[in-house]
Amino acid sequence: MNTTMDVRRRLPAVDALMADPSLQDTLKRHSRSLVRRSVRETLDDARRRLQNQALDADSLPIEFGDLVQRCVSRLDTLTQPNSRAVFNLTGTVIHTNLGRSPLPEPAIEAMAEAARHPIALEYDLESGGRGDRDTLVESLLCELTGAEAATVVNNNAGAVVLALGALGAGREAVISRGELIEIGGAFRMPDIMQAAGCSLHEVGATNRTHARDFEGALNDETGLIVKAHTSNYAITGFTKSVPEHELAEIAHRHGVPFLVDLGSGALTDLAALGLPYEALPRDTIAAGADVVTFSGDKLLGGPQAGIIVGKREMIERIKRHPLKRALRLDKLMLAALEATLRVYRDSDTPARDIPALAMLTRPEVDIAALGERLLPSVRTLLDDVDVTLQDCMSQLGSGSLPVDRLPSRALVWRPQAQERQARERALRCLEMAFRCLPKPVIGRLRDGALHLDLRCLMGEAQERQFVDQLKLLKSHYIASRTREET
Template sequence: MPDLPASIVDARRLLPSVDRLLRHPLLQAAVERYGHKLSLRMVRDELASAREGATLEAVTEEALARAVLERLSRWTRPRARAVFNLTGTVIHTNLGRALLSEPAIEALGRVARAPVALEYDLEDGGRGDRDALVEALLCELTGAEAATVVNNNAAAVVLTLGALGAGREAIVSRGELIEIGGAFRMPDIMAAAGCRLREVGTTNRTHPRDYRDAINQETGLLVKVHASNYAIEGFTSTLSEREMAEIAHAAGLPLVVDLGSGALIDLADFGLPHEALPRDAILDGADVVTFSGDKLLGGPQAGIIVGRRDCIERIKRHPLKRALRLDKLVLAALEATLRHYRDDDHLERTLPTLRLLCRDEGSIRATGERLLARLGNDLDARFEGFNIELAACMSQLGSGSLPVDRLPSHALVWRPRAERREERERALRRLEAQMRGLERPVIGRLKEGALWLDLRCLEEGDEAAFIDQLARPTGTEGLR
């Protein structure tokens, strides 16, 4: 190891010992809060870092103690952190999709704190079926004969295909071979389920004869996949669930419909675009319908399978069912969410996701005007490198729900004042990164040479917290 300059050796000698720094007044409360073991580790790490960067300028013990506090704060910060979703996508897959209602959150806490009758029949004292917690509600709300649930809709599709069509052909329109987030593709899901994919029709047009001509002794089922995350327009033709059910049943085959998102109510009643309903698919003759719990339904992540009783029983007997089952926490939250649909008169108030989707443009604009006034009056000096304005924009539902439909909204737009393009891009990247680095990260979107913070998902109760953290010196250093 090379000899170190005397100046660095001297600076290192000035550093306090581990015990001395740990006893610093600023760290006494930290030891009480975080514990001696973790505090000691952070003190040692900070002193090791200080030794590596020692210079002629001696580091004060107070500065070291504050650095240890910062280390402790970063180390204990949860990875699953709450963020401000200002992306303009309400049901954002990367940000956890639907928000739970207060009754659903209360149900989570209730079953987490105590034993629960999960697979125990309270009436006869024997073993029960955990699906019974939600099956009756799902049947009532969809008109299905039976229901079961798994951990997400992809799992629901895999399980359904595996139970009803493994080793046989699954016929699906070429225009419905979708790819969902994370590069999960319908052909891959079918292969994983043990089905042999049989494509019919073309990308834009599929006719009844395409299905009839493809059915043979190897056919196990017909599959219709709702195009939830894309749209084909122009010269198109596709079959309805009713038409496909007639073809499938004439051949003695089941029809499986994957709705992807799935809604239990007609969104058009709330001024939103119409989304396909499981109840309609069941009425049209679908034998099994699958959809998500954490998208338009507004509940926890779950894959919901409803349909004909004999089909559901086959699905529940499949070996994968146990591997994909829901735990007590998700089931409790799902039950509470479904009860909203059965009992509540004003779902747009009780379901947070629906409430955000239904926010009127005037309310969002008023939020923006209040925030803009605060930014201009209190924080203007901090953001002198940017022009901040309120601008109209369009939000989207998200997670593959109604991909071509948009909702009028307003956004705070942060546009850098620098003259050179390279400087503006650097300023934007720095701003966007530092917004993400706030105590409660702010997630927006970069477009048209600016950072857009869509305010649809920022409700009045969160405005003060949003402004407060922007005003903190530790949270906004370098934003200019």
């Protein structure tokens, strides 16, 4: 007789497991179909394990209670959302992989309201006729940037593609060789120009480009002059670039549009907040740019959006392009963007009311005080890991001001193992343990230690949540070490 087959027959029926009190309790929180799916998949796993083992009936652990617990654990996994909130303690404030800027409360409230109810999205309440969704934010953008008109799309990459296609398709786009940027996700300016239907005409050298280079490049095939903000790198040393007002003068003298991609974008003077200077759309418009593009979810601190402002004639051309509809924002993002822009217009303290700016301008003394409060409670959590509070430097992130750093403090977790490979294994397990917490903690591995930069851990509620869940860290760490060893 096949012993394994005989043991597999001892597995309970689906209905028998469903009748267990523990699973009956889960039916109060989850649908019957989801609980039944969990039971079936748990039993299928058990059958596969039995099929791959040569164990007799007496030695095989197939306790009923163990199967029930596996069903409950599977349900927890099935119902765990993929888009989970995390603690961003990486030291990168505006972190692309962690959703960039958190939204201000008015934007969150506006999104919830727009989600619950119909809104006047493309409906003109005054005339009773069809409206334009751009009107929800256009007047605010014009007020904040000094532009004549504005439109918005799903992100700044889309804004650049749309503007290039509308203004320069079938013609040459002239740009400095030092601004042929590549940003995350293989977004390369030459490829974007090609996709938009423009022919790339690069001028100057990598480190130095002069006004005469642009003058000499313009011809009957020129469609526009482009200037791209080098947001994710910096060229230093023997350098030269052409100021925006000079490029605007050259472009207008030759009758072609001048497009500036600011990348991150900012609507408040960062230098006045003690941060490194970042070009403002208002300054670029004042310098003579016909079209300016920038992001909504980086230094602006709002939702993901690509913002296009400039001369009315140019914006109208852009809005008539067929891609505009494909790249448009939905009602939730428009509601969040409008609310964020209203904060800039109405607040006397945007650095306090915009979370991204609040984190960037957080005083070093406050971060140090937080570290001193946390250190006593964390340094004894794990027997084989040393925890210290150290000076560190945060970065803005998402391609914003790449060479500038902000002084901060970090809790540094360093395994004590003597042997290098053992330390590396322990460090991997430690990082995994933090990621397994109810609200995962994301830090940064550097110099054989896990660094948790405290700049973005703000407010009493977040601090309390962070501390409260650390009681689970040791069990996750031990479980991770066990899996690593096996």
